[in-house]
Amino acid sequence: MLDTITIRTQRTTASRLQQLDPDRLEFGKVFSDHMFVVDYQDGEWQEPQIVPYGDMAVSPANSALHYGQAIFEGMKAYKNPQGDIALFRPYDNLQRLNLSAERMCMPAIPEELFMQGLSQLIRLDANWVPDSPGSALYIRPFMFATDGFIGVRPSDNYRFMIFTCPVGLYYNKPLRVRFEEKFVRSAEGGAGYAKAAGNYGAAMWPTKLAQQEGYHQLLWTDSSAHQFIEESGTMNVMFVIDGRVVTPALSTSILDGITRKSVLQVAHDLGMPVEERKVSATEIMAAQANGTLQEAFGVGTAATIAPIAVIGFQGQDYTLPAPSMTSFSQKASAILSAIRTGEAPDTHNWMVQV
Numbered sequence: 575m576l577d578t579i580t581i582r583t584q585r586t587t588a589s590r591l592q593q594l595d596p597d598r599l600e601f602g603k604v605f606s607d608h609m610f611v612v613d614y615q616d617g618e619w620q621e622p623q624i625v626p627y628g629d630m631a632v633s634p635a636n637s638a639l640h641y642g643q644a645i646f647e648g649m650k651a652y653k654n655p656q657g658d659i660a661l662f663r664p665y666d667n668l669q670r671l672n673l674s675a676e677r678m679c680m681p682a683i684p685e686e687l688f689m690q691g692l693s694q695l696i697r698l699d700a701n702w703v704p705d706s707p708g709s710a711l712y713i714r715p716f717m718f719a720t721d722g723f724i725g726v727r728p729s730d731n732y733r734f735m736i737f738t739c740p741v742g743l744y745y746n747k748p749l750r751v752r753f754e755e756k757f758v759r760s761a762e763g764g765a766g767y768a769k770a771a772g773n774y775g776a777a778m779w780p781t782k783l784a785q786q787e788g789y790h791q792l793l794w795t796d797s798s799a800h801q802f803i804e805e806s807g808t809m810n811v812m813f814v815i816d817g818r819v820v821t822p823a824l825s826t827s828i829l830d831g832i833t834r835k836s837v838l839q840v841a842h843d844l845g846m847p848v849e850e851r852k853v854s855a856t857e858i859m860a861a862q863a864n865g866t867l868q869e870a871f872g873v874g875t876a877a878t879i880a881p882i883a884v885i886g887f888q889g890q891d892y893t894l895p896a897p898s899m900t901s902f903s904q905k906a907s908a909i910l911s912a913i914r915t916g917e918a919p920d921t922h923n924w925m926v927q928v
């Protein structure tokens with residue numbers, strides 16, 4: 575990758591790397607030494623910087639805090655056995671970040687700023703990228719409004735930042751989920767397709783209620799009749815019914831997951847029929863009853879694939895078959911993992927070296 579931008583870099587004088595226990599990485603709690611920061615002012619992106627990770631001052635009146643003018647991304651970098659570091663589909667994250675930015679009246683991030691910021695940050699903190707099986711560097715790019723102004727209108731000024739967290743093997747504890755038939759995560763015409771902060775805050779209470787009932791997360795349904803399935807928690811959702819991979823078609827209320835489209839590509843490569851269409855709760859429950867529902871799983875960057883073990887529907891719990899080595903979800907998970915660590919050829923050019 576070319577160094578087209580010089581990023582002023584202030585290195586930490588107190589690296590925390592020695593305190594890192596690579597065998598005990600809890601998701602999202604440990605941050606690498608540095609972060610990337612760039613401000614948008616006077617209609618332009620200003621000089622980017624890499625600085626030690628740490629707290630910062632913001633106006634208490636900024637409209638990210640008051641009106642939710644804030645967006646984010648989630649992505650990962652992987653280290654191969656030779657020690658090379660590569661990002662998984664970063665251009666797709668940039669494209670989605672800019673789609674979210676447009677939805678929230680925020681400026682677009684230029685490609686070179688995003689890619690150079692990412693790669694220079696990760697190269698500087700290369701020793702923070704874990705290399706044990708299943709581990710990765712989780713990357714959190716995000717942008718928020720910075721005007722000190724309490725009026726309800728889009729901010730003039732913004733800050734775009736990236737920080738990273740080493741993460742270990744994600745233990746895919748089989749999920750207990752239930753259909754949500756009262757609350758909604760998003761509605762058609764809303765901002766559900768954007769990774770906008772407010773979507774997540776609003777989903778916490780319904781999720782907490784389900785967790786109090788013993789479920790891990792919700793199967794969100796459409797906002798008008800709670801009939802059609804949308805997503806599972808903060809993941810997209812897929813089913814294998816009678817040998818076909820079935821997933822809700824994208825809409826303005828569903829987030830266009832990069833794991834989702836990668837898993838669908840893997841299904842296609844394996845010669846499995848893929849159906850992207852409306853999927854009703856009653857169809858899934860009928861398939862469960864007649865034995866054709868073979869698999870259900872969530873797909874997203876954090877877990878890659880999280881098998882669903884139990885589905886709650888109208889007060890009853892239904893158990894799904896346990897995934898085996900021949901399950902599509904297990905095969906797809908192994909294929910994606912091999913591509914990410916360089917053990918399998920990257921036939922779709924998904925990996926970008928930093």
Ligand SMILES: *Cc1c(COP(=O)(O)O)cnc(C)c1O
Nearest residue numbers: 808809810829831832833874875
């Ligand atoms: C981020 C996210 C996903 C998964 O997207 P990936 O690109 O696969 O990580 C799915 N649904 C929601 C609501 C999300 O926020």
